Amino acid sequence: DIQMTQSPSSLSASVGDRVTITCRASQGISNYLAWLQQKPGKAPKSLIFAASSLQSGVPSRFSGSGSGTDFTLTISSLQPEDFATYYCQHYNSYPPTFGQGTRLEIK
Amino acid sequence: EVQLVESGGGLVQPGGSLRLSCAGSGFTFSDHYMDWVRQAPGKGLEWVGRSRNKPNSYSTEYAASVKGRFTISRDESGNSLYLQMNSLKTEDTAVYYCARSIVNTARYYFDSWGQGTLVTVSS
Numbered sequence: 001d002i003q004m005t006q007s008p009s010s011l012s013a014s015v016g017d018r019v020t021i022t023c024r025a026s027q028g029i030s031n032y033l034a035w036l037q038q039k040p041g042k043a044p045k046s047l048i049f050a051a052s053s054l055q056s057g058v059p060s061r062f063s064g065s066g067s068g069t070d071f072t073l074t075i076s077s078l079q080p081e082d083f084a085t086y087y088c089q090h091y092n093s094y095p096p097t098f099g100q101g102t103r104l105e106i107k
Numbered sequence: 108e109v110q111l112v113e114s115g116g117g118l119v120q121p122g123g124s125l126r127l128s129c130a131g132s133g134f135t136f137s138d139h140y141m142d143w144v145r146q147a148p149g150k151g152l153e154w155v156g157r158s159r160n161k162p163n164s165y166s167t168e169y170a171a172s173v174k175g176r177f178t179i180s181r182d183e184s185g186n187s188l189y190l191q192m193n194s195l196k197t198e199d200t201a202v203y204y205c206a207r208s209i210v211n212t213a214r215y216y217f218d219s220w221g222q223g224t225l226v227t228v229s230s
Contacts, residue, residue, distance in 0.1 A: 034216045036152075043204055043220040044152065050211050055218065087152055091216045095170050098152040
């Protein structure tokens, strides 16, 4: 199975900050990488697919980049509703696997 | 609007069985791959399995951790996905989500999620 490793595991930031979360795959996955957001007690929400394509309705302050094994999710200016846990997930092959999550907290 | 609603969760003893349902609306259910993903309490996300679409005969894939114990099926006359869970273990305790998958250059990613249903395996 392909292992997905995110860093950091947790992050404290303030409203208006720019934050970056990284995700590394244990082997090349081309651009078959998605980012998900999950708030406490809620279902995950899909943010980005194909490493850099925004899902419909996702604010443009979210962006993704990368290919192969190294990927990033950037939030350009944090808003109060962005404090959540973020997961990367590959869908290059079976089984699709997720990173362990990055918890983004208010500083 | 795409809606996915899971049901059927509850408390079951180790070794027991449970069937989860996922009702879809707002899209042509048979056109889409559908998946089950679970999340143990306080833990991350784990893919459970997939049902491909009707053109692909609703064929299935499973995670190694559930293969041989769990079965995914569909109601061909309606818009429902099922997860039959047998020989349940305490480590199967989780919130189970159904998710719709969308094709992106021959690979499928999750684009819509249900609200989840909690399965607790305990004596």
